[in-house]
Amino acid sequence: MPDPTSLSSKDRIAFHGTLQQLLGKVESGEMVPKLQASHAPPCKFWTAFQVINGIRHMAPVIHGPKGCTYSVASNYKMGSCEYRGVPLEPTSCTAQNEADVVYGGEGKLLEAVREADQRYHPDLIVILSCCCSGIIGDDVETIAEIAEQEVGTKVLAIRSEGFGGDFRSGYEDAFRALMGLMEPRGEVRKGTINIIGARQGPTYTEWTEDLDELVRLVRAIGIEINGVLCGGCTLEQIRRAPSAELNASWCYDWGQKLGDLMEERFGVPYARTGQPYGPAATEEWVMGVAEPLGLEGRARELIDEETAAVADELDVLRRCFQDKTALIEISEFPGPIRALSLARMAEEFGAHPIVINLHPYTVKERMPSIKFLLDEGQNPEVILTEGLFSLGSFNVSSSTQREVEMIAAQYDDAIYVGSPLRQPGVPQMNMTTITGYPQYGYAGIRNMARLVTSSLQHAARPRSRLFRQVLYGGEHG
Amino acid sequence: MQRVPAPGCSGRCCTGVNMAEHSGAYMGGARQDGATRCHDPYLRCALYGAAQTALGIRGCCVLSHSPQGCHQLVDAAFGWQNADYTETQTLCTKLCEDEIVHGGEELLVRTIVEARELDVPIMFVLTACGPEIVGDDIVAVCEEMRPQVDFQLVPIPCAGFRGDQNHGIDLALEALLRYVASTDGPSTGDARTGGSASVCLIAPHANANPTWMADLAWVEEILARMGARVTAVLSHDTPLEALWRVPSADACIVLSHDAGQSAADLLAEQYGVEQWCRDLPLPVGFTHTRNWLLELGRRLGAEAQAEAMIAQGEAMVVQTCRRKGLQQSAMHRAPAAVVADATVGIPIVRFMAEDMEMIPRLVCLRSGQAGTAGMLQDELDELGLDARVIHGADVYQSKMALAEVGPEMVVGSQIEQHAVAELDIPYVFRLVNPTSRYRMIDRAYWGYVGMLNLIEFIQNDWRDRYRSKHRRYKARW
Numbered sequence: 040m041p042d043p044t045s046l047s048s049k050d051r052i053a054f055h056g057t058l059q060q061l062l063g064k065v066e067s068g069e070m071v072p073k074l075q076a077s078h079a080p081p082c083k084f085w086t087a088f089q090v091i092n093g094i095r096h097m098a099p100v101i102h103g104p105k106g107c108t109y110s111v112a113s114n115y116k117m118g119s120c121e122y123r124g125v126p127l128e129p130t131s132c133t134a135q136n137e138a139d140v141v142y143g144g145e146g147k148l149l150e151a152v153r154e155a156d157q158r159y160h161p162d163l164i165v166i167l168s169c170c171c172s173g174i175i176g177d178d179v180e181t182i183a184e185i186a187e188q189e190v191g192t193k194v195l196a197i198r199s200e201g202f203g204g205d206f207r208s209g210y211e212d213a214f215r216a217l218m219g220l221m222e223p224r225g226e227v228r229k230g231t232i233n234i235i236g237a238r239q240g241p242t243y244t245e246w247t248e249d250l251d252e253l254v255r256l257v258r259a260i261g262i263e264i265n266g267v268l269c270g271g272c273t274l275e276q277i278r279r280a281p282s283a284e285l286n287a288s289w290c291y292d293w294g295q296k297l298g299d300l301m302e303e304r305f306g307v308p309y310a311r312t313g314q315p316y317g318p319a320a321t322e323e324w325v326m327g328v329a330e331p332l333g334l335e336g337r338a339r340e341l342i343d344e345e346t347a348a349v350a351d352e353l354d355v356l357r358r359c360f361q362d363k364t365a366l367i368e369i370s371e372f373p374g375p376i377r378a379l380s381l382a383r384m385a386e387e388f389g390a391h392p393i394v395i396n397l398h399p400y401t402v403k404e405r406m407p408s409i410k411f412l413l414d415e416g417q418n419p420e421v422i423l424t425e426g427l428f429s430l431g432s433f434n435v436s437s438s439t440q441r442e443v444e445m446i447a448a449q450y451d452d453a454i455y456v457g458s459p460l461r462q463p464g465v466p467q468m469n470m471t472t473i474t475g476y477p478q479y480g481y482a483g484i485r486n487m488a489r490l491v492t493s494s495l496q497h498a499a500r501p502r503s504r505l506f507r508q509v510l511y512g513g514e515h516g
Numbered sequence: 517m518q519r520v521p522a523p524g525c526s527g528r529c530c531t532g533v534n535m536a537e538h539s540g541a542y543m544g545g546a547r548q549d550g551a552t553r554c555h556d557p558y559l560r561c562a563l564y565g566a567a568q569t570a571l572g573i574r575g576c577c578v579l580s581h582s583p584q585g586c587h588q589l590v591d592a593a594f595g596w597q598n599a600d601y602t603e604t605q606t607l608c609t610k611l612c613e614d615e616i617v618h619g620g621e622e623l624l625v626r627t628i629v630e631a632r633e634l635d636v637p638i639m640f641v642l643t644a645c646g647p648e649i650v651g652d653d654i655v656a657v658c659e660e661m662r663p664q665v666d667f668q669l670v671p672i673p674c675a676g677f678r679g680d681q682n683h684g685i686d687l688a689l690e691a692l693l694r695y696v697a698s699t700d701g702p703s704t705g706d707a708r709t710g711g712s713a714s715v716c717l718i719a720p721h722a723n724a725n726p727t728w729m730a731d732l733a734w735v736e737e738i739l740a741r742m743g744a745r746v747t748a749v750l751s752h753d754t755p756l757e758a759l760w761r762v763p764s765a766d767a768c769i770v771l772s773h774d775a776g777q778s779a780a781d782l783l784a785e786q787y788g789v790e791q792w793c794r795d796l797p798l799p800v801g802f803t804h805t806r807n808w809l810l811e812l813g814r815r816l817g818a819e820a821q822a823e824a825m826i827a828q829g830e831a832m833v834v835q836t837c838r839r840k841g842l843q844q845s846a847m848h849r850a851p852a853a854v855v856a857d858a859t860v861g862i863p864i865v866r867f868m869a870e871d872m873e874m875i876p877r878l879v880c881l882r883s884g885q886a887g888t889a890g891m892l893q894d895e896l897d898e899l900g901l902d903a904r905v906i907h908g909a910d911v912y913q914s915k916m917a918l919a920e921v922g923p924e925m926v927v928g929s930q931i932e933q934h935a936v937a938e939l940d941i942p943y944v945f946r947l948v949n950p951t952s953r954y955r956m957i958d959r960a961y962w963g964y965v966g967m968l969n970l971i972e973f974i975q976n977d978w979r980d981r982y983r984s985k986h987r988r989y990k991a992r993w
Contacts, residue, residue: 076607076627082585100554104645104676106561110589113560113950117930121952127934129912134555140649140677147553154554158912170583170646171677174616201583202616202646430633433601512602 051442054423058379058394059413061421065402072403077431082201084169085111086209086238090217091165091197092116093239093269094277095125098161101132102148102179103169107201108132115239123240123247123271129159135171145177152186152194162274163220166196173200193274195219207404210238214297217268217277224281224305230332231263232285235301236294237270245270248476249483250289253315253324256345256480257287260329260337268297281305287328289479290314292376292408313412314377315479317384317487318346318353324480345481352488359491360388364450366465368443370396370427370435372458373470375405377478379412381456381470382419384487390454393420395443396427422446436460437511454494460510466491466498556911558882558931560589561676563644565684565775567593568721569692570640570672572751573759577605577636577667581624581654582644584610586676590642597721597752598729605634611646620652628661628669637756638668640688648675668756670695682775682883685722689750689779692759697786701760713816714747715739716765716789719776721752724857724929724948730960734799735771738809738825738963742818750779763787767815773798773858773891774883797891798859799962800970801867802830829964836968843975844873846925846943851877853921855914855928856948858884860961862892864927864947867970869899876901878921880909911935945977 054061054070064070074080081089084103088111091097101108112130120127133151135144148166155164164186168179183196197216199209214236234254240247250270257264265283266276286301287310288294298309310327313320322342329338346353365385369378375397382392402409424446426438440461447453447463455467468490469475475490477483563580567590570578580590587608594606609627611620624641631639641654658669672691674684720732729752736746747765748758767790768783770776783789792815799808806826813822852874854861861881868874876899879892889907896903904921906913915935918926925943926932930951933944946953947961947970959973960966 074610076579076609076630077605079584079587079608079610081588082583085585085588104561105555105557105559105680106564106589106676107585108555109557109560110564110585110592112556113592114588117934117950117952120934126937127931129556131554131556131912133553134557135677136679137677140645150553152554154552158554170616170644171649174646174649201585202611202613204612206584430607430630431605 051425051445052422053425053428054421056421058397058409058418058421061397061399061423062402062406062409062413065399070399072399074398074400075428075430075435078435080206081209083204083206083209083212084167084199084201085115086206087167087197087199087213088209089115089238090210090213090269091167091195092119093237093267093271094163094165095271095273096128096160096162097274098129098131098155098159098164099167100148100151100155100164101130101167101169102135102144102151102172102177103132103167104135104171105132107169108134119239125271129155131155131159133172135169140171140175143175143177144172145182148172148177148179148182149186152182153190156190156192161192164190164192164194165216166194167199168197170200170202173198173203193220205404210293211296214268215300217297218300218304220274220277221281221301221305222278224307226282227284228263228265228279228282229284230261230334231265231283232257232287232328232332233265233276233280233283233307234267234270234289235286235297236288236290236292237267238293240270245289245293246473246476246478248473249479252477252480252482253287253289255482256321256325256341257328259341260325260334262328262332262334281307283307285310285328285331287312287324290376291411292405295407295411311411313383313415313417314380316377316380316483317356317387318349318484319387320380320383321480321484349481349484349488352485355488355492356388356484359488359495360385360390360454362452363390364453365390365392366395366443366447366450366453366455366457366463367392368395368439368455368457368461370398370439371460375401376408376412377470379409379417379419383417385456386419391420393422393446395422395446396424396439397421398423398427433512440511454491462502462506466494468494552910552913554912557680558909558911559680559682560592561680562674562678562684562687563642563676564589564593565681565686565722566640566642566672566674566688566691567684568596568681569685569688569751570642570670571597571599571604571606572721572749573638573640573754573756575603575637575756577607577631577634577639578642579607579609579624579627579631579639580642580644581609581620581647581652582611582642583646584608586644605631605636607631611644616646616650619650620647621654621657624652624654624657625661628657628665631667632665636667638670639665641669641671643671643673643675645675645677648673648677668695668699680883682722682885685719685775686778689718689776690782692750693762693779693782693786696759696762701757713744713766714761714764715744715792716747716762716768716783717749718768718770718779719772719774720749722772722775722857723859725860725959725961726949726951726953727955727958727960730958731798731962731966732771733958734960734963734966735769738812739816741825742812742816742821744812744816750776763789765789767792769793771798771859772885773862773888774885777885777887795887795891797863797866797895799966800860800863801871801967802833803866803870804863805829805963805967833964833967837971842971843978846978847974848873850874850924851922852925852927853878853880853918853923855880855882855909855918855926855932857882858888858892860927860948862888862895864961864970865892865895865901865903866899867967868927869901871967872971872974874925876903877923878904878906878917880906880914880917882909882914884908915939943978943981945974947973 179196187194266272312327315321315324424442654671799805813819
């Protein structure tokens, strides 16, 4: 590890140390875990909607104005249903107006639920509260109970007013609410698992292709999947989820809350494994599922077969990463937990990984997962640059480009892993191309071997003037 | 709720819309109280419309005083205005529970102070539902902060519960005009001096053409050809100083049937600015384009130029269709439907019936400002069409009406493309927002090139429909 003070522009480095040290600074308050005013992730309402949007034949009744409603429909539903090949289902609301804010909207909500039931014939209705209904104190839970009695369809309420928590709390509260739909753990369905922690599909970090690879692997060892919660699952699959033999997650970060809750309430064991990037993590993931089900033998055979089938690609990855410094930059992509998974994979192939720009805010929001990864022995080097904390999204992006270029110049053997929004002048793996998915499992190994080969072959090619000027502004022209 | 046809509407009108909505001056705003309680809206809220309007001022900063989720609406508005991220900034106070309980004015002050590091000439402060309900006084905060910052500060109260996005456009336009009236702007001269007539264009962005900027550009071009000067556009890429020229304009034109009329009324009342083309459907197709050009020619004393433009334009359309080919077989007497905003939806009815020989049987308008119901009815009467009409339609109402009416062709959006997937409706022409068709070049619907654009889009969607999804056998090479 070079001494950070050796960096020529050390004033651009806000932190240089290990993940453990960064966590310590965030926990002690030395680094403030707050995003600048120009950067806003989705609110709790948006993320709660993301989760329930992954349930088939679910009619949401958003107790709020039209803006919240159309926004999630447009952002999460239109693209999602086209990517995943599912029909466009309704996104309905009470269209709260000034009168509802003054006089309350509970009656209107009850009528809206009745109408939603008549209109859409759903298996499930989910009431989501927004800022308006939350502030004026409309009792969405009671309305849900009353409505359920009337309409004969299951009605769930989630308090998801946007000011009520950060984006993560929306996911967690929605997963927690789903527990209310689950039936007690009855006779355990041998050889059956749930994949948990999914949301509707093509979110920023969640790709159907990755889920498909997990499904392929577990089916290959004779395991049945009860459902992917909530990535296109049915109400029935949620109901009987506690009777599965095991929960496994597509991503530890998003699955852990529901996994912990189901373990606590229903006694469903939870396979605590990280994301299956590279052979070791993939083997851990597969064995993490197979061992509790007594399928180690078949799993071992599968791992051996699959590993042999990607032997050439593994050689490529070892050759390309060996003795390199892997700069994994995440402020744009691939996201913090994937970045840590990639760091582990790069290390496995002989590289020294450095994770760049893991914002203290992200550390706070993903504290349980980061602690889990540290417990598992992952403690990569981390660099945060000053640009990460700039005000203005363009300022962040253009400053970070310069800083990543500066960091890359400190190493004569660096390889950059991340988004093509950057081009730091070293070989770079484009982790954002859809043709590079899945990244998980053995199919992922094939894709990453292809991507890393391309990155080395074309390392000397310059950034186009068009992209440079579009992305970084006129000064880079 | 009593359902009664509104004055000027046929007896087949008003499905799902009550009298209050029709008799009210504004159909899309807070006064709307639909008979149905469950809405699957096509529109976002007032905050979004206000953000669209503010982001039309070149190089501005928009600060949403809101929870972080509302910032996503501002981001969407940013895209709708084709804003440039290297010069336009968006910020958010990201209100949490603390600010909802104790008030968020202090946080707003801190964020405005923080923004001093950005090089912006003006900041618009927009409020969401939460801060308005708890009583944050953004007008007072802006007043207090003005001496402390070197940019102008314009508060726009535009909580989502106040109405839909078109109402938000009206709120923002009124706020802009109030601000102009109350402050001294840079000296830009009197728009009425200089010989040629000066015109202010209002609400070009309240138009569901995904590249509405081309419609605006067409209007600017024809005004220039008739010798008029566009003194300001409210708003699109509008230089800040242009705002202070608005009160001295000779005339204004509202470029939307969905928003902008209240701003035109304000200009007439306060500054005597005359409104042109007020009762004319916007210039889609031969007849409306002719009427528009003749009206402008008359106003500008440029009748001869108008006649020449009409003659040239019509000849160009005819000749282009002769040379390129004009598909008739599908369109001729085909029962058709329109699902759109009033800006596209009303004028396109005549284009479909007169120019394209279709038979409009259903018109679902998702929005429309005062007077549009009567305008549409006049159109249908003149054309001898007995079409079913739904004002203020939501997704569900449109889908049900499409199922009942059973047209062969639908002019609509990506939503209708999905909605009719399970109905036996062969063609959806995706002409209005949202559409997944990417357009790098802005394409007008207005005027003569606009007609050709519409014909081109229709023909491409028609061809796509009959492109087989099956491969009956494989090629040998």
